Amino acid sequence: MSEDRGRGIVSGIDRRRPGVRWSLHLVQGVLLLATALIGLGPLLWTAKGAISPTQDLLRDPLRLWPSSVRWENLAAAWTELRVGHYLLNTVVLVGGSWFVQLFVATTGAFALSVLRPRFGKLVYGAVLATLFVPGTVSLVALYLTVLDLSLVDSPWAVWLPAGAHAFNVLIMKQFFDGLPKELYQAAQVDGAGSVRLFLHIVLPMSRPILAVVSLLAVMEGWKDFLWPMIAITDADTQPLAVALPRLAETAEQNQVIAGMLVAIIPPLLLFLVFQRHIVRGISFTGLKG
Numbered sequence: 001m002s003e004d005r006g007r008g009i010v011s012g013i014d015r016r017r018p019g020v021r022w023s024l025h026l027v028q029g030v031l032l033l034a035t036a037l038i039g040l041g042p043l044l045w046t047a048k049g050a051i052s053p054t055q056d057l058l059r060d061p062l063r064l065w066p067s068s069v070r071w072e073n074l075a076a077a078w079t080e081l082r083v084g085h086y087l088l089n090t091v092v093l094v095g096g097s098w099f100v101q102l103f104v105a106t107t108g109a110f111a112l113s114v115l116r117p118r119f120g121k122l123v124y125g126a127v128l129a130t131l132f133v134p135g136t137v138s139l140v141a142l143y144l145t146v147l148d149l150s151l152v153d154s155p156w157a158v159w160l161p162a163g164a165h166a167f168n169v170l171i172m173k174q175f176f177d178g179l180p181k182e183l184y185q186a187a188q189v190d191g192a193g194s195v196r197l198f199l200h201i202v203l204p205m206s207r208p209i210l211a212v213v214s215l216l217a218v219m220e221g222w223k224d225f226l227w228p229m230i231a232i233t234d235a236d237t238q239p240l241a242v243a244l245p246r247l248a249e250t251a252e253q254n255q256v257i258a259g260m261l262v263a264i265i266p267p268l269l270l271f272l273v274f275q276r277h278i279v280r281g282i283s284f285t286g287l288k289g
Contacts, residue, residue, distance in 0.1 A: 046264060049257035050074060057253050070254065077258035081247050083240065087262060090239040093228065094221040096155055097162035101217040102210065104163040109172035110198050114184055124173070130166045136226075143230055157231035162221065168213050175209040176202065211274050222267050 049057055050073055052066035077083045108127070112120050142161055151157040179202065187201050203210075222241070229242045238246075240263045248256045 043264065043268075046257060046261050049254060050077075050261040051258075052254055054252050054254045057257070073252075073254045073258045074262070076252075077255040077262065081251055081255055081259055083259045083262050085236075086238065086240040086243040087266075089237055089243075090222065090241070090263075091266075093155055093158045093239050094218055096159035097221040098214060098217040100159050100163040101165050101168055102213060105165065105168035105172045105213055106203070106206070106210075107198075108169045109176050110202060112169075113173045113176035114197065114202065115194060127166045127169055130164070131170075139227070139230065142227075146231055151231075153232055153234045153237065158221075158224075158228055161227065162217070165217075168216065172206075172209060172213060175206060179205060215271065215274065218270060219267055222263075 048064070048066060049061075051069050051071060052063075052073075053068060053070055056063060056066050111117065112124050117123075146152055146157045146161075151160070183201055183205075184197060187197050192201070224239075225241045225245075228239050232238050232242070235243070235246070240259070244256060244259050244263070247259070
């Protein structure tokens, strides 16, 4: 049994040989280094470009270190390009989208998994069917709907469509299905209604999956470009992802890259802070397989 548990590409007997063991360590180290370079390379290049003179970026863009460090690029991007203003717009849009997605995913999954209405399977199938429809196909219909409701150039034009996210409902329902049904039954025997069952039983046990859905919602909203560009035509209220390509036409290249660095930092910090909850939630939903 112990031999079966250690079985892989290299057998347990071969692993005990010094030459094989050192070769495995070398291969693992090379793969780990290559993965780190692939993942961190773009981030490091962005950080380098943000503090480099524009001439360095034009003459030798792959240079590992700038000829002179220009920390003032960050301040110039913040003031001259108004990166701080567009960053605030992004936070407002992403915060509203996150709340709407979380509200729809939790309440929808609770209804399908716990309340189980008569036509729940039919509704669930219809929700899953939307996963096969590319988002770009419905852009025209979505824009016409937003236009008819007079929501263009308002945050609601971004917040409300964000709630129609079938994947969040899917993984949230999978998590709710794995919770002990005895807790629901005991709470209902004690006289707990649907609202109390949702707020005091289900949500407190759902923190890992709430962290996963929150990260997915924030990441998607933070990098979303096409729909905010269509729904928000007022340049002063656009998010950073939409404003930076427009500013790149006239601004210095190093200032634009400095703005990109500012845009990268918040979601990166968010992931580092909540990574334990995110990994735990992914393991519970089975997404890793």
